[in-house]
Amino acid sequence: MSGPEHVTASLADLLADATLGLALVAGPADARYSALRWPAREADRPWLAPGDLRIVVAGGADDLAGPAPTTELERALRPPPAVLLYALTPTERKLPPSLAGRPRLAGRLLPAGTALVTSPPAVAPELVARAALRALVRATTGAGLALGAPQAHLLAGLEAAKPERDLLERLHDLTGTDLVLLSAWGDVVARAGAGNWRPRAGAAGAPPVAAWGEGEVRLGGRPALLLHVMQAGRRRGTLLAFDAPGWARPWLELTRTLLAAAAAMAAAETRAETAGAGALLSAWLAGPAGAERLAPLLARAGFGGGAPYRVGVAEVPRGGAGAQAHARPGADAAAERVREAVEEYFRQRGLSALTGAASDAASGAVTWLAAAPGQGAEADTVGTDLLAATRAALGAPAAAGAGSGAPGRSGVKTRGAAPGQATVRIGLSRAHTALGAAARAEREARLALAGAPAGGVATFDELDPVAWLVERPAADLALARERVIGPLLAADRHGKLMVTLAAYLAGPTDPAALAARLGVHVNTLRNRLKRIEELVGAPLANPETIARLWLVTRPPP
Known part of the structure; x- marks a missing residue:
């Protein structure tokens, strides 16, 4: 999913900002970054890339000295970022041993080419993040005007009667990417492009695609990006982009935000x-x-x-x-x-x-x-x-x-x-x-x-009335009676079928004796029993059928 080079900003501009008080510990002062990520945030973890400026807050990451092969700090360095900003705090005022100087511990090094920077305890890491984002915006000078028209084209989708469908169509117009939007329960809500992928039941115990984690996946033999649409703490949908080029990622992120806005408006x-x-x-x-x-x-x-x-x-x-x-x-x-x-x-x-x-x-x-x-x-x-x-x-x-x-x-x-x-x-x-x-x-x-x-x-x-009927109140019994023998009661205008059924339930083993007790020919008895089976939709030879019929024909207590 590679594409053209991203717009980048220089670490040098942040180091020159006296209000931030950043200190370069290792690596190039002119390192360039194309995205800002917080590795501790679950939403950012699937999208860590080599061009990142990553912010790790002291005390929120384990030291590499621990025996665990995948600590929070170690994960923050995979893949190697362009810049790692370690934010010191009033309670954690020093770098951990694994990052002090040019660290070498258990054969592991700060990745070559990665700039390590600290921010002072008095400066909130969010302040540094805002400055880094402003630098990225300034780096787009000259491209901003060109982006205005595509953004307006995409934003207009919010005004459609069905914004989910319209937003996907407009995103496809801009990127040519095949897109699918799934509901929170996994149904296709909208699609755009030539792709025909549809969710299907997986193996027993496998979660649906809509419940997968974010990141790069393969669906229908094609690479895809999976992004969840969240609103008010709820997963409102899942956006899938097939064969998406790298340069399309910002447009996917913007569309995800607009889909969340559409969900918020619908909820309101x-x-x-x-x-x-x-x-x-x-x-x-x-x-x-x-x-x-x-x-x-x-x-x-x-x-x-x-x-x-x-x-x-x-x-x-x-x-x-x-x-x-x-x-x-x-x-x-x-x-x-x-x-x-x-x-x-x-x-x-x-x-x-x-x-x-x-x-x-x-x-x-x-x-x-x-x-x-x-x-x-x-x-x-x-x-x-x-x-x-x-x-x-x-x-x-x-x-x-x-x-x-x-x-x-x-x-x-x-x-x-x-x-x-x-x-x-x-x-x-x-x-x-x-x-x-x-x-x-x-x-x-x-x-x-x-x-x-x-x-x-x-x-x-x-x-199943057999399991619960005997313990239920009269109102419940009436509901079950209607479900099991309702058609029989409706068709039995003269009551002969119910009389026959009651006699059969009392002694079903001897048709001749039963016919004699009812005063009918044995063939008449067989015809009535066949009609009863048709109306209740189950064979009288089935013990479960007999149990259900016995329960629902009992007189009320």
């Missing part, structure tokens, strides 16, 4: 709409009586006309998101971050959603009602995608083994759970179409949540 707009949406959600979930009254408001929010929707509930460990930034009264910061991530997930998919967050002493709860994305594979990935989005919102690592479908509590087939990850867990309802079914859908989501492990997702469709 969302927060302004949240209070009203949360109130509408609460009213809708209160019960079916108000659904008809709310219909005009729901239609404006994107719900109605028989379109399917699902309710989801996430349980969030309290206090997992740090500061209470943007948290509304009654909502923990962690729950608020998860709510924002859920809202962003559905917004990027073009699906209507209403969200709300609340907290108690133990945990936060985020509830949402969103348009169902359809059937098949797309619908099946909603839970795992939402888990990835919430993990990114809370700064948690990607779950190993996501999508494994391991059985969880209550016999639920859970997805996304990872050992030792007590993060968010999610429960999802079935898809509903009637506006009056929202409260029922919320109850389904909470039942599914009860069967989901920490860091996992469960759906009501997968809930």
